[in-house]
Amino acid sequence: MESRRVWREVADGIRKGDFETAGIAKSKLENEQRAKRKQEKEEGTSYRLQRFKPVASDEECKSRFTTFCPILAMAGAFLGYR
Numbered sequence: 001m002e003s004r005r006v007w008r009e010v011a012d013g014i015r016k017g018d019f020e021t022a023g024i025a026k027s028k029l030e031n032e033q034r035a036k037r038k039q040e041k042e043e044g045t046s047y048r049l050q051r052f053k054p055v056a057s058d059e060e061c062k063s064r065f066t067t068f069c070p071i072l073a074m075a076g077a078f079l080g081y082r
Helices: 008-016 019-043 059-068 070-078
Strands: none
Touching: 008 019
C-alpha cells in the first residue's frame, strides 16, 4: 500500500494539532506491522519489496550523502551506517 495513504491519518492529526488521534493511528499502524512480521516469521516468509531491489552497498548514494549532508553523514557513521 502506498505510504501516504497508510500514514494519512497520522499526518492529518499532526497537521491539525490533534496529537492524540495521530498517536492512536500511529500505534495502530505499528501494531499491524508487528503482527504482519510475526505472521511472516511463523510462516517462514518475508515481506517482498515491490518497487525496489535490496543492494549490499550503494557507493553513489553514500558519496552524495556525505557530500550534501555532512552532519547526517557523521551521525550515520557514529551509528554504524557507513
